[in-house]
Amino acid sequence: MMKKRKIPLRKSVVSGELFPKKELVRIARSKEGEVAIDPSGRMPGRGAYIALDPKEAQAAWDKKILDRVLEVKLTDAFYEELLAYVTHQKARKELFANE
Template identity: 80%
Template sequence: MKQRKIPLRKSVVSGEMHPKKELVRITRSKEGVVAIDPTGKMPGRGAYVALDPEEVQTAWDKRVLDRVLEVSLDDAFYEELLEYVRHQKARRELFGNGK
């Protein structure tokens, strides 16, 4: 059986390549609205961050997403992102790497 190719993406915080399923996509629409994109299919400019709370905290401290997406994000967005990543990491630990 033929091995399927696993899509890789680069985390904007660490610069490391990871499988797409191990990252979360943050998008900026044409209107400048920034949102977490759990499906990875929303239109707009995208940036990937690893599903690791420490990496999200680093992005928050250094304001990496502000620079990459060329917007000014408030602390509430970073808090929401951190909570989302913690939740996803807990789900992976409970249910495995499935969904």
């Protein structure tokens, strides 16, 4: 009998819901205060997760949630990049979901 693998769960900082790690995107803040989208989930530094949902990315931008969670001032350009990334990833997921 095969042992059931545990699926790592993470909490979205926007909705507060738990999701499997693969359904979230990590935003990492380095010690130097630089913030980047972390697709691998392995960058060093403080991380915050948001669901792969453009609505969540937009809510994070509107309410400046990531600024608060990561204790750093983020530019609109970063939020635009995040929104574009999340939209793209969601579209990819839906495209390859039936494989």
